[in-house]
Amino acid sequence: MARTIQQLFDLTGKTALVTGGSRGLGLQMAHALGEAGAKVLITSRKAEDLEQAVAQLQAAGIDARWVAADCAKESEINRLADETLQRLGDVDILVNNAGAAWGAPAEDHPIDAWDKVMNLNVRGYFLLSQVIAKRSMIARRSGRIINVASIAGLGGNPEGMTTIAYNTSKGAVINFTRTLGAEWGKYNINVNAICPGFFPSKMTMGTLAALGEEKLAASAPLKRLGDDEDLKGLCLLFASDAGKHITGQWLAVDGGVSVVTGG
Secondary structure, eight states: OOOOHHHHHOOTTOEEEEETTTSHHHHHHHHHHHHTTOEEEEEESOHHHHHHHHHHHHHTTOOEEEEEOOTTSHHHHHHHHHHHHHHHSSOSEEEEOOOOOOOBOGGGOOHHHHHHHHIIIIIHHHHHHHHHIIIIITTTTOEEEEEEOOGGGSSOOOTTOOBHHHHHHHHHHHHHHHHHHHHHGGGTEEEEEEEEOOOOSTTTHHHHHHHOHHHHHHHSTTSSOOOTTTTHHHHHHHHSGGGTTOOSOEEEESTTHHHHHTO
C-alpha cells in the first residue's frame, strides 16, 4: 500500500549529522530534519556556538547534540565520525555544509587561502562522506548524503566579487555529487546537492555589503533574498523517502537568480 505524503516525509527514527550546523544554513537544515522527527548531531569548530545552537534546537523539541570538530582536518573528521557513531548509532543522513570563503583577485589570491577553501569545501566533504559510508551506510544499503554547493559553482562571478577559490570549490562539489550519486547508487545511497543563492549569514555579510542587499534582491526574479525557511523543504525532500528516486542531482534555491544569469 502506498504511503501518504506525511509518511514519506517523516524522519522519525532516523539520525542526521550536519556539518557547519551551529548557525546559518546548517542550523536551518538541522531544524528541518529535527522537526521532521530525526535525531540530529551538529558540528562546527566552536563549542560555544554549538551549545547555543543545540539549546535552540532543543527548545523547539528536537533531540539534538553536538561535537566540536574541524572538518578540514582528516584526524578531526575521523574523531567526529567516531563520536557520532558512538552517540547516535548509524547515521542515516549526512549533510555536508561546513564551508569557507576567501575574497581576493585571482592574480593575487594566496595559495594558503586557496588550500584552506579547498580542504574544507571539497576534501572535507569527500573524507566525511567516505568514512560515514564505509562505517554506516554501505553495509546497511541505506543512506542520504546532501552536499551544500552554491550558485557560485554554476558560473562566473557577478561584477564586484573576487572569490575564485570558493566558486571553484562549489563547482567541484556539484560534480562530486553527480559522480558519487552514480557510483553509490548500487548501495542505495542517495547523493544530492543544494545550490543556495544569496542568504544573509555571517559568511555572506561582506559580499552582501559590497554588492548591496537591495540591489541583489532586486536582480532576482522573485525580488528577494533567501530566508530562515527557504532550504527546509528541499533538505527534507533529499533526506526522506519522498526523494528516494532522486540521486546525483543539484537544485538551486536562489529566487531565480541562476535562471537569468545562465547557471
